[in-house]
Amino acid sequence: MxxxxxxxxxxxxxxxxxxxxxxxxxxxxxxxxxxxxxxxxxxxxxxxxxxxxxxxxxxxxxxxxxxxxxxxxxxxxxxxxxxxxxxxxxxxxxxxxxxxxxxxxxxxxxxxxxxxxxxxxxxxxxxxxxxxxxxxxxxxxxxxxxxxxxxTPDARRFETRSAACDLLVVGAGAAGLAAARAASGAGLSVILADDRIAPGGSLRWRDGMIDDQPAAAWAAATAEALAAQGVRVMPHTTVFGAYDHTTFGLLERRSTAAVGWSEDRLWHVRARRAVLATGAIERPLVFPDNDRPGVMSADAVLQYLRLYAVLPGTRAVVATNNDSAYAVAVALRLAGAEVTIAEARADIPPAARAAFDRDIRVLAGSTVLGVIGRDGVRMVDLGPADARSAREATLRVAADLVAISGGWSPAVHLHSQSGGKLRWDAATAAFVPVAPRPDHDLAGGADLAAALVSGHEAGCAAARMLDRACTLAPPRAEPTAPQAAPRALWRVPIRGARQWVDLQNDVTTRDIALAARENYSSVEHLKRYTTLGMATDQGKTSNVNGLAVLAEETGRAIAEVGTTTFRPPYTPVTLGAVAGMRHGALYSPWRRLPAHAEHVALDADMRDYGSWFRPACYPRTGETVPQAIRREAMAVRGGVGVFDGSSLGKIMVCGADAAQFLNIVYYTEIANLKPGHIRYALLLRETGVVQDDGVVARLAPDRYLLSPSSSHTQSVLAHLEAWRQTECPTLRVAMHDVTAAWATFVVAGPRSRDILAPLTDIDLSPSALPHMALSQGRICGVAGRIARVSFSGERSYEVSVRSGYAVAMWRRLLQAGTAHGITPYGVESASLLRAEKGYILIGVDTDGLTLPGDLGMSSPLRTKQVDFVGRRSLLMPDARRPDRRQFIGLLPEDASDVPAVGAHAVTRGQDGRLRSIGWVTSACHSPALDRSIALGMVERGRGLAQAGAELELFHLGRVSRARACPPMFYDPAGTRLHD
Amino acid sequence: MLLIPCPWCGPRDEPEFTYGGEPAVRPGPAADISDAQWGGYLYMRGNDKGPHREIWCHSFGCGQWFVLERDTVTHAIFSARKP
CATH class of the missing domain: 3.10.20.440 (2Fe-2S iron-sulphur cluster binding domain, sarcosine oxidase, alpha subunit, N-terminal domain)
Structure with missing residues (x-):
């Protein structure tokens, strides 16, 4: 024990x-x-x-x-x-x-x-x-x-928050507390964050008196007073990243006693300025077998003693090259341990006096040359710090603890992350900031009184930069005797012994020497080759020792070797905290149809369609999904169906120049569209690629209603706005998204007119309301529109009323259609109906390379006079290549075999190897044709379709055959549409 | 996270904005320009290191496009102008 x-x-x-x-x-x-x-x-x-x-x-x-x-x-x-x-x-x-x-x-x-x-x-x-x-x-x-x-899913709950303040103080040790105190006193709004469980930093375990109080008591009282005067004091909160424009990422861990709603919180803090008072990290000494259990950071030993009342060992060797470990030795002695100090410096420093007073043995010019004990320290060999062989050991002491201090490295991570430069300071043997970043002040110091003054001055400097005056006097501590300079001791020069530089990644001095011999002499190469300083601890203890050993091996100064770049995060951040509440139902909240409850009541199979939550189909009891889709599609072809199309985009475009504007942004001719009429139109990007399709209805000479695809409405509106603002700023036109204001129900099928005609005062006769026309009037007594457009190939009416009437209208339509066998149909059934007609779905049948000509729509390029968006791209050589992929239909040889979407159309080259000439984009079993059908994009497809060419389809090693045909399987003459 | 001074709304966080890249002047009319000119307009950008002129849209705010001058190295913002 x-x-x-x-x-x-x-x-x-x-x-x-x-x-x-x-x-x-x-x-x-x-x-x-x-x-x-x-x-x-x-x-x-x-x-x-x-x-x-x-x-x-x-x-x-x-x-x-x-x-x-x-x-x-x-x-x-x-x-x-x-x-x-x-x-x-x-x-x-x-x-x-x-x-x-x-x-x-x-x-x-x-x-x-x-x-x-x-x-x-x-x-x-x-x-x-x-x-x-x-x-x-x-x-x-x-x-x-x-x-x-x-x-299993993580049961913890996380949250993301944002905050803004005048000043963020990082670190609530002596310097940070003094800075926050000064800045808050000057009237700044201050956030004080510290990664430890309680504020105070090393004041909680190192001795000292501040303003006549013990340091730990002063820290607690100051933090409490700051909180009382409005400073947001955030203990157990790690500032893990410094980002642009004085933004910081903070991880608050609230795990003590389930405070309120969430546990870990991720904070985005936007500060006007920041004080970095991040303290320093103790470096290990490097010596043979320095990784044995029982070898500990000296400062950590003091923390275990003072904070947790744990004595890590009863027979201790304290090995150091600087003054800070003497307090540790004394504390160990007072706790009842036997202590021997190995002081690397030849001259015993004044700080050793406290050790002598406790009868602690101090060996000058000595360090650890070896550790005996495989599963834990049992004995320690001490000898001269410049020993070249383990045999030079002069003393073997029985020990179960080796407390080591190799000096201190300022925690410059946030400074470095934000682009700050570092320089090697030989006097303190550490990398220190060259100068603070413009929005930062830096504070801290090895001596308590100096740290307090530095923090106070940083707080005052921040106040001055923000036009406030600092009025408080700095906290006062007794100045201590100056510390003796540390001895730079990066390893024991014993060749062959295994001395660990990076404990986490198992990197030894020999690995660094090997890297140097193999010419990995740049510090960045060293890091990647040996993994030095990687993983969760990011070189907090190993970085400087590693650089110093590399410098020795390559005969350079540490300043020449330089250091690697620190990147966020300072410590690992739980991914759950980054996600916050954005998961599950809140990941990307669904948009629901205004008649959502009606679909649920009909037991619709509800699915996610590009942010909309819509019925896929309405399976009846005992019916599978494919059976339901088939039944619904057949009902539309044979009788009448009703479809909730409320998610279809509706963008209102108004203004005297609306026609002119739309003629520029649309590929299709718009200007000559007459009021009361509708046209199918393609929207291109400037690259000529088809961005979206939809119908454009002209409600009045200066009013248009666009219907983009359900999931493209936002992007189409953004695209049109960008063109309006940047290229057409003089045109008198305005537009806005009215999708949510209207509910739209599609009544489709041969009997659609029979159902609708009694419900409305709008004349539905083919002469009054032909295909691609629109009329406004009253439906079931409320104002609305009926547009005759079809996505199914059947005669079809889109009934639009204010979305508040959605539920009532849906019910009335079902009621009115009962005698005609009206069938609600969902997105999947609608998609099947459109595939039979060869109507494209943007992003399904097209991709980021599809030009309108590839879809067989090339007449606007020939006839339209306007320099519409994308026009010039359609004249480029690539757009005119004869071997472009073109949109065609495919009839599989085996009428019962539905090809996989994504299956490749292939040809065999001279060498017998398969080459892809395109692929299947949609495929299904068509109830109307009672056979499988497919759509695809295939090189020189239109020629193949005209010739009725046989194609080979290849999917996951399986080859099947299909005949190319025009992409229109059902009612090619369109008589049913116009009926 | 940049702090972008929208010329209409004042300083706002970067997630409210959409980046539009380096502005390019649309050449025209289509019949009079070469393939190379058009290709340059579509794809060729200076991608400058240092001061950089770019357009941004305050999408989750006023919805307006504006011109921002920014240093691509230091991320310092020099100006944001109404068009």
Missing amino acids: TARRLDAAGVIDRARALQFSWDGRPLTGFVGDTLASALLANNVRIVGRSFKYHRPRGIFGAWAEEPNAIVDVENGDSQEPDARATVVELREGMAARGVNARPDVAHDRYAAIDWLHRFLPAGFYYKTFFPDWHRYEPRIRAMAGLGRVAT
Whole structure:
């Protein structure tokens, strides 16, 4: 037993114990614990297996920098794979499991891989398994990877929010609190975000006095006072990304006690300015076997002691190259541990005085040369920091904890993400910002008093930039003695030993040396070749050590090597939080027809059609969907059917120049259309490609009603608006979408007139209302329109009334048609009827290359005088190629075989190989012809159709035959339409 | 996320807008221009690094198209003008 819980202190609530499990073992923790602190308190040493070599790994850090403790966490009905145990708040009933090991991390049968390490250097997989990677991939993939992704829907609820403020302060440590205090005091609206569970940063575990209060108490009181005066204080909220124009992405984790509605929240914060007070991350020291469980970040050790009252080890070696670890050594000693300090610097610094006062042994010029103990530290060899061989060790001490501090790297991620440059500062051995970004101020410092002043000044600077004056005096701390310079110590120069630089990705100094020998000397290449600094921790602990080793290997200065670019997110962001509420029914909310309830009452098979929720068909009891579609289609051909066409787009175009405008934007001639008449028209893009089709009705000389396809209405309106505003700004024309204002019911079939005529004062006789004409009047007593257009090939009337009358009108039509056997028909049945007539569906029968000529509609190009949209494109050589794909009909040889949509029409070349000359775009079994029919786009299709050529259709290895024909299977003369 | 100053509505978030690319002047009449001229109008854009003139539509706002001058490197916005 080595790690244990102390009897007093910490922020944990000892009155409230929590039961949880680790790899199936029941354990106990307290409210206030993280999963990592609870595991340590239970002396769980091995929490993971390393990514590549399956070496046992223990907890290294205490928060977001943790590279080792990647675990799967299950909380009731929610699961989170690959969580860092150090940032997971412990909850009652939590079940955590180690990953990347079988059967578990303590007894991993893949551990033997480590013996083969000599044969598994960086680039091993590329070199060994190329070019036959696909053969090995399944087995390698099965072994690789970390956690298991849940297979059930996540029960957690997420939310996305937006906020704006004058100033966003990132980090609520000494500097951040001082900045927020100054800015808020100057009258700015401030958001203060900090990724830790409580504000305060290192004030919560490092000693100090601020304004005559203990630092931790000052932090808590200041955060509370700021919240009281209107600052939005957001603890447990990670600012993970800095984006354009001072936008930031924040992930708020509200997992403590199900606060209100949601758990994790994603925030988009638009600030006028930002103060980055993000603190620093402690770097490890690099020495042989520095990845053994029990080797921990010194600052993390202090956090476990102070916050969670966990003593990670009773016999500790503290190895450091800077002053910050002395406080850790003293705290360990006071908690009852035996402590030895290995100080890399030759001169004992003044900070060591506190250690001497506690009778702690300090070895100057020393560092760790080796660690003994496979599943956890048992003994440590100490020796000169410049030793070239492990034999130079001068002292072997029994130890169960090695607390290491290799210096501090400022958390410059957000600065760098927003385009800020970095420079190497040799004095502090760290990359620091060259200058803040124009909208940012930077704050922080290694010394408490300096950090407070820096934060205060940053807050005041932000206030000044926003024309406010800062009136408060800065918080005051006693200045401390200046710190001694750290010793740059990037590794122990022992050749051959395995020294880990990146614990998460299993990258050693040897891998970096190998990369340098193979000329991967650019830091970006190094990263990609060795995976250094990738994955969830993004090099938080490994980056600078890795660069420094590369610099040594290539004989350059660190400043010359430079650093890689930091990119968002700073820490992993749950995808659920990115999606927020945009999933399920809210992913893309359906538009419902105004008579929706009537269709539901008829047990319609409702489906999603490009944002509209519409009846596919109306199956009767015991009837399959294909049977229902067939019955409905036959009812329209033989009697009468009614179709809810309310989703059909309706765009009103008004104005003295409406005719002129539409003649420019439409391919089809519009200007000579007479009021009361309707024309089928194509809309092209400037590239000549068919964008949409539909009918255009002229209601009056200066009023047109366009009917784009149901799902294209918005894009068509946007297209027309763009042309109106940018190319035709002088034309007097206005347009708007009136789709939702009107309900439209299509009454189609030979008996349609018999039903409608008694219901309306509009004369429906063929002479008064011929095909493609429209009349306004009263239907069932309410004002409306009847348009005679047909998408089915039968005589057909589109009845439009205000959408408020939709339900009443639907019922009246069904009632009036009862005697005639009126049959409601859905989208699928309508689609079958149009296929029999060879009417195109844009985006189904056409694609992003289809020109009007390909559809057999080339007369406007010849006859129309206006420079309409897309005209010039139709004169380009490509548009006039004789071998373009053209729209044709296909009659399969086997009349019972419906070809697959997407099946290719193929020809055999000289070499016997198949070549695609087009494909099937629509296919169905036609009830009217009682055989299968298809439509398709085929090279030189019209010639083939005229000749009645036999084509081969190829689909998934199966070949069938079909005869090309004109794309019109039913009533080619159109007598039924005009009847 | 850019903060775009719509000339009619004032500064608004980027998701409210639709990007229209670099404006191209439509050549014409169709009969008088070469294939190359037309191809250039359809497809050829400067794609400049640095200051860039482009058109945007405030789709989820006033619905108006306008000309924006923006730096494609720093994303700084210099001006937004009514046409």
